[in-house]
Amino acid sequence: MKNKRHLSFAAREQLAGYAFLAPWIIGFLTVTLYPVLYSVAMSFSAVKITGSSIKLSWRGLYYYDQALNVDPGFTIDLGKTLFFIFCFTPVIVVLSLIVSVLLNNKFRGRGIFRAIYFFPVIIMSGPVISTLLSKYTVSFSDAIPQIYEFLNSLPDTLKSPSVYILDNIILIMWFSGVQILIFLAGLQKINPNLYEAAAIDGAGTWEKFWKITLPHTKTLAVICTLYTIIDLANYSNNAVNQRITTRIFDDAGRIYSLSSAMSWIVFIVIMLIIGAVWLLFYLFSREKSK
Amino acid sequence: MNKSAFIRARKRILGTNEKMGILPLAVILMLLIGIGFVFIYPILYMMVNSILSPDELADVSVNWVPREIYWGNYRKAIETLDFFTSFLNSVLMSAGPTVLQVTVTSFIGFGLARFRIKGKTLWMVLIISTFLIPDQVTKIPRYVLYHSYGILNTILPSYLPAVLGQGLKSAIFILIYYQFFASYPKALDEAAEIDGCSRFRIFYQIALPTAVPATVLSAVASFVWYWNETSQSTMFFGEKIKTLPMQLGIFTDRYTALYGAADALNEVDRLNEAVTLAGTFLSILPLLLLYLILQRKFMQSVEMTGIAGE
Numbered sequence: 001m002k003n004k005r006h007l008s009f010a011a012r013e014q015l016a017g018y019a020f021l022a023p024w025i026i027g028f029l030t031v032t033l034y035p036v037l038y039s040v041a042m043s044f045s046a047v048k049i050t051g052s053s054i055k056l057s058w059r060g061l062y063y064y065d066q067a068l069n070v071d072p073g074f075t076i077d078l079g080k081t082l083f084f085i086f087c088f089t090p091v092i093v094v095l096s097l098i099v100s101v102l103l104n105n106k107f108r109g110r111g112i113f114r115a116i117y118f119f120p121v122i123i124m125s126g127p128v129i130s131t132l133l134s135k136y137t138v139s140f141s142d143a144i145p146q147i148y149e150f151l152n153s154l155p156d157t158l159k160s161p162s163v164y165i166l167d168n169i170i171l172i173m174w175f176s177g178v179q180i181l182i183f184l185a186g187l188q189k190i191n192p193n194l195y196e197a198a199a200i201d202g203a204g205t206w207e208k209f210w211k212i213t214l215p216h217t218k219t220l221a222v223i224c225t226l227y228t229i230i231d232l233a234n235y236s237n238n239a240v241n242q243r244i245t246t247r248i249f250d251d252a253g254r255i256y257s258l259s260s261a262m263s264w265i266v267f268i269v270i271m272l273i274i275g276a277v278w279l280l281f282y283l284f285s286r287e288k289s290k
Numbered sequence: 291m292n293k294s295a296f297i298r299a300r301k302r303i304l305g306t307n308e309k310m311g312i313l314p315l316a317v318i319l320m321l322l323i324g325i326g327f328v329f330i331y332p333i334l335y336m337m338v339n340s341i342l343s344p345d346e347l348a349d350v351s352v353n354w355v356p357r358e359i360y361w362g363n364y365r366k367a368i369e370t371l372d373f374f375t376s377f378l379n380s381v382l383m384s385a386g387p388t389v390l391q392v393t394v395t396s397f398i399g400f401g402l403a404r405f406r407i408k409g410k411t412l413w414m415v416l417i418i419s420t421f422l423i424p425d426q427v428t429k430i431p432r433y434v435l436y437h438s439y440g441i442l443n444t445i446l447p448s449y450l451p452a453v454l455g456q457g458l459k460s461a462i463f464i465l466i467y468y469q470f471f472a473s474y475p476k477a478l479d480e481a482a483e484i485d486g487c488s489r490f491r492i493f494y495q496i497a498l499p500t501a502v503p504a505t506v507l508s509a510v511a512s513f514v515w516y517w518n519e520t521s522q523s524t525m526f527f528g529e530k531i532k533t534l535p536m537q538l539g540i541f542t543d544r545y546t547a548l549y550g551a552a553d554a555l556n557e558v559d560r561l562n563e564a565v566t567l568a569g570t571f572l573s574i575l576p577l578l579l580l581y582l583i584l585q586r587k588f589m590q591s592v593e594m595t596g597i598a599g600e
Contacts, residue, residue, distance in 0.1 A: 013407070017401050020398060020400055020401020021401045021402065021407070021413065023394050023398060023454050024464070027451065027453075030454065031450065031451045032428070035432045054434060099322075102318050105318055106310065107315055116330055118589075119581075122577050122578065122581045128518070128573065170329075170332060188593045233424060234424040236425075244426050248429075248430060259426075260430065267423065274422075
């Protein structure tokens with residue numbers, strides 16, 4: 001007790017802060033850091049299970065080589081997943097921006113619409129999605145064949161993403177719940193005086209959207225984009241994650257190691273994409289402020 | 291027609307600055323209804339088809355409006371899902387971790403927001419990085435780790451990380467609380483401190499009660515995410531504790547075990563789309579009810595919290 005009194009204010013502040021942070025630090029060391037490091041170790045070593053103990057023996061980059069050059073489907077599935085992310089992300093971000101701008105208007109019954117648009121987040125789960133989307137929902141190709149005729153006439157680079165997006169439109173929408181919330185919460189924070197001032201100066205709805213709303217959502221759009229990429233990459237039903245799961249108990253003596261190596265390859269690729277998006281945004285906003 | 295009547299009509303249709311006119315409103319509603327329909331189409335489809343009898347399911351003329359409500363699918367689905375046990379398991383594995391996770395993340399968020407600690411940036415980066423690392427990277431090592439702790443197939447693989455701020459998407463909740471506590475006036479704290487209030491008491495008697503919006507938001511999101519998580523939980527405690535979504539994942543196998551193989555059976559007992567959809571609906575029904583009760587409060591919380599940092 002006496003000792004404590006001698007501590008300076010700053011030191012006590014440190015102590016108190018770390019006391020609040022302590023659960024996280026302990027948790028990070030005990031249940032998060034160890035598995036991450038262990039996973040890295042497994043991706044570089046052969047795993048041998050004897051009884052209840054696990055032995056690792058160093059194999060270098062062997063499993064990374066296996067994943068990239070030997071496993072027949074991995075690179076294909078990785079490509080599929082990247083295609084999935086590249087197609088979905090822009091649509092999700094734009095769609096959720098549009099929906100949140102619509103929902104942000106003041107009209108009667110908007111509560112009901114908000115409730116509906118947040119529905120997907122509530123029921124999003126692997127089993128539910130696979131039951132609902134794999135077999136039982138009608139694809140839009142049956143409903144409006146003309147759209148497909150039109151899309152089929154496009155060059156291939158345009159055709160395949162747009163057909164893909166249209167085929168998966170419900171899934172895309174179901175991934176946008178959180179993003180709609182992020183935008184909606186951000187839109188609420190725009191000072192209404194800005195709109196009033198603009199209206200007095202004769203700005204219409206259209207101009208107000210482009211000159212006030214959109215610039216204010218820039219940061220939100222970046223957050224949404226990053227969130228979407230991570231969300232889609234971690235989605236357990238995407239092609240590459242399904243492959244990783246089937247490779248966990250690989251029977252060719254590559255148990256655990258191969259799937260760990262695959263996970264880390266995917267992780268690095270996704271981090272590169274996130275870094276690129278962030279860099280683009282950074283350069284873009286610097287250009288603007290000059 | 292005189293001029294003022296014309297202006298009035300124009301105002302009503304196109305709207306003024308204060309009030310939206312009929313035309314923009316109609317456009318907005320049309321768009322919202324259109325997109326909204328695609329949003330909930332699968333759910334409507336599921337609800338309608340889950341009450342179709344086997345005869346009607348085969349009948350092409352019955353599309354959206356069933357002639358009668360056939361509850362047989364639900365009876366079978368309840369049995370296949372082992373509904374009541376699974377439901378209680380789901381509550382046990384969602385409510386518990388949610389309470390722990392929300393409590394602990396609010397605690398951590400408060401610490402980060404209110405104290406000038408050294409190395410704060412480092413901790414923030416580490417917290418965000420735990421969100422970036424996908425679950426499948428750490429799934430197997432966690433399994434090995436929990437195995438060595440001897441806690442597999444107990445409630446602990448879910449409860450232990452939650453109580454240490456490492457639960458499902460804990461990083462998001464820490465950030466929500468961090469942002470909330472960083473933005474409310476510090477004067478309250480200081481006044482309490484002068485009156486001799488301990489830091490912990492400041493947290494739970496002053497700071498936490500003001501953070502109701504952040505808590506509602508975190509609690510609902512956390513509950514839903516825990517409820518729907520299957521890929522890790524199947525591995526960590528799936529042998530002993532089966533939740534509703536887990537049962538749904540093995541629905542076909544369970545049904546076959548209970549009622550026999552699909553093609554060996556007569557029309558009535560065969561596993562059909564309607565039964566599967568009834569099962570799907572049952573597995574999310576508790577969440578739907580919870581959401582319907584809380585949605586107003588939830589939406590208000592979203593508006594007041596702001597999930598993304600500005």
